[in-house]
Amino acid sequence: MVKQRTLDHAIRCSGIGLHSGKKIELVLSPADVDTGIVFVRSDLGVEIKGHVDSVVDTRLCTTIGHGEATIATVEHIMSALAGLGIDNARIEVSGAEVPVMDGSASPFIFLIQCAGIVEQDKAKKVLRIKKRVSIEEDDKSCALYPASGFRVAYHLDYDHPLLTDCKVSFDFSRQGYAREVSRARTFGFIHEVEALQKAGLALGGSMDNAVVLDKYGVLNEGGLRYVDECARHKVLDTVGDLFLAGYPIVGAFEGVRSGHAMNCQIVKALLADETAWSIEELEDTVSQPAEVTASTLPLAT
Template sequence: MQQTIANHISYTGIGLHSGQPVTIELHPAPEDTGIVFCRTDLSNAPCVAAGAAQVTDTMRATTLEDGTAKVFTVEHLLAALRVFGIDNCRVDISSPEPPVADGSAIVFWQLLERAGSREQKKRRLVRRVAKEYIVRDADKFIAILPYDGLRISFTSVNPHPFLGVQYFDCIITPESFVAEIAQARTIGFLHEIEALQAQGLALGGSLENAVVYDQNGSVNEPRFTDELVRHKVLDVIGDLALAGIVRGHVIAVKSSHALNTALAKQLLDIEQEEE
């Protein structure tokens, strides 16, 4: 059956890229609502659905837009909602970007644990992959194959000598998500900070919410030796949640928000069926 959260819950922090203070409030929502973001700082609190058709930008994060309602860097929260099993939720947000928290999804997961879940009266709808779908860009790709569940196999290739090639394969369950994926933080590089901030990005980034590297290695302590690829898997979960609940085996090499969301748009063609 579909599920929503059992209780209202809120969290305040700053946005990773905007650096702006923001409060999110998660509310229960009726069946078939999906996940919607409502900008409470704007007149009439316009809302945008968390759907692949609403993606308008993928530079460094995933942006959703519908009229005056615009939100970005939503992938970590969406990943937590997806794996927690929340089908319907209204997210009131007081700024364009959710809080970065610690740069991972574990804070959002802990919020959901506090809020709890409530079963609803309609059956859950899923998109069950019956053939291969693939998106390519030069030497980068993301594909999804038939599989009874959600599995992600990701290869990350980074020129930094302390990162290099990383591979991670995981069947996504609540247990594996919490232990192996949700705690993986955003990766940043000292040499990129000035350029990013000149573009209005990473204004809220710090050693408290990112694993930062310089030419000598990590400036602060990673949580995993392969934290980069685990965070890439986290992003895939959040981006593919824009196609609803998908059953399949994702295989990706050097994929990005652009490729992830392009695949999510392809998956909208799959007819939803009752779980």
């Protein structure tokens, strides 16, 4: 039986909110079996389930909310939790955003590894995709369909020398999330960043937490972490958004120019069709990412 996982102990960090530019305190704690991922606005005392039903905005990032309380930019920490096979966790934040850290999921991977991961006395549950579900909008599209394990393919195609017809694909039964995906940073164009900051957004954005591009290339002094880093970051975002289904997904995702809005739409479309999925307990390791069968961290190498 593959067991559910949580953290061994609580751990905290602080960082800057990407859009507010304010300092945010974050505490990541263990949670009981079948809790799932729960966010808490510690300044307001409001809990918000890490689920697609809690999503209230998908412009620029994925934002969840309950009543007047919202938490933005949840996708990177959700991606790290999914990548490390964490089923149950409590995430307290002192403001309206998860801190952006370096713009990737890597700092959260480090945080979780420092806290330690423990197995719990109940079988891991997964959402197995049983039939294809897809959506299209102009030149954008995405689909979920049956597959063994978990695979994500993405086609990035912007009018930019580094972002034209860039295709990446990851089969996490053979490729490690932490090594191949988690370090990919969010990205943006310098003219868009300037416009957003004038509008009171992206106030915490800088070359310390994003890949910044002009018309011809990368402005960051250190360059890219991967030659296709921007496409890999789209995969990182997708992994986090898909985990808002409430369970790890067994199946495959394909996206073309898709983003947070379409990611959340496809999860909602999937869950709305009860013939398209099933919740299963893992009694063995068939069709699971290879790392889940090991004693080390799942999906991470």
